[in-house]
Amino acid sequence: MNSPLPRAVIAGLLSLCGPALAVPDEVQPTVEIPVIPAVPAADIPESPMGGVGLQRIRFDREFDSPVMLATLPQGNGEQVIAMQRGEFCAVKLDGSGEWRSFLDFRKRMEGIYLFEEGVHGIAFHPEFEKNRLFYLSYTQNDPRRTVISEMRASDGDKPVALPETERILLEIHQPLADHWGGHLLFGPDGYLYLALGDGGLRNDPYRLAQNPWVLHGKVLRLDVNTRTGNLPYGIPKDNPFAEDQMVRSEIYALGFRNPWGLSFDSQTGHLWLADVGQDLWEEINLVKKGANYGWSDRDGPDAAVFHPTPLIPDTATTQPVHAYTRMRGxxxxxxxxxxxxxxxxxxxxxxxxxxxxxxxxxxxxELDTQGERAVRRHVLHRRDEGSKLNPTLVTADVDGEPVILSQEGALYRVEYIEEIAQE
Incomplete structure (x- = not known):
């Protein structure tokens, strides 16, 4: 386990926010933190896992600021990389280095340059082979907003996007310039799930993550195959708040700051979500229907010092499966x-x-036998000095083998070192 950071270093880190998930420090307000908390004891042990390393996947180009990797559901082994500044490429991660353009959205992204702005996600409809539909999450300005849209792709075994078919499903106006989240994917139930951040900046100043009548700081669940009233999408009848007039019916779970990395376990169907913290904690959540994960009444496993009173009294919250802290470096x-x-x-x-x-x-x-609580953390890789590795997503190839997207434009496999040495 790393030794704790000096208090001066901790104080300097308290203003940082996250991966492709923050705005520069100079535009953030200064917040006085009266007392730096004591370094908490580790909740689980950590140990290195030997014999594992990263191998860069060879391509004749870089994929600048990749944010998501989605499998084309045609069975030909292609996956689409979504890049933050608007380029989408279909690739094969089989070592062939094959890639082709799927969608060029860079014109749409002109003037979108802040650290968190841009493309956030892509998801293919479970019936893509029949209906050719896929879904995008990206940001726009004037007014500043997150856009969720539907688009069609061409027929054939090498489909490309057809931008003229775009249909807007949802626009979420953003009060500030960061904490947008934006990952989306389809669940095993066929519904579209979307993770949204609190809208920024520090301390969730408008208390949006706990406000049940806004979509910020929430995981949403939408039925893209139906329509509810005049909405361009449907509300699943078993959404936890579908019949509650006090809560937006799209909400599946709430209380998130800046969620990044939404995934379903292919065996259990459990929904997992990482949430970027503010000053002290980074957390991993097992997301359950109707649950509240605390932000910004809570920060990681603790009560938030900047909001001593919950927005809504007697609110029950769910603790993260695991949280690690900047205070231990x-x-x-x-x-x-x-x-x-x-x-x-x-x-x-x-x-x-x-x-x-x-x-x-x-x-x-490592999780317990129920697959819901952390028992040990294994270190697979630590960045070497001089390395440009800044992971933006931990995901998988078409066979379920791990792939790391990195901000500098590279993709890496996680492999046994013996296999890497033989290449």
């Missing part, structure tokens, strides 16, 4: 994350893989 900004269910690395079976953008560390979180 463990990292700065968490990046999710998925449960490993591949075949090539049996030692990782059933573990949650995640990383830290700021430190370039990759971990595997």
């Amino acid at each position: 463990e990292g700065l900004c968490i990046v999710g994350g998925h449960l490993y269910r591949g075949e090539q690395m049996p030692a990782l079976q059933g573990m949650y893989l995640f990383a830290d953008w700021g430190y370039g560390t990759l971990w595997a979180l």
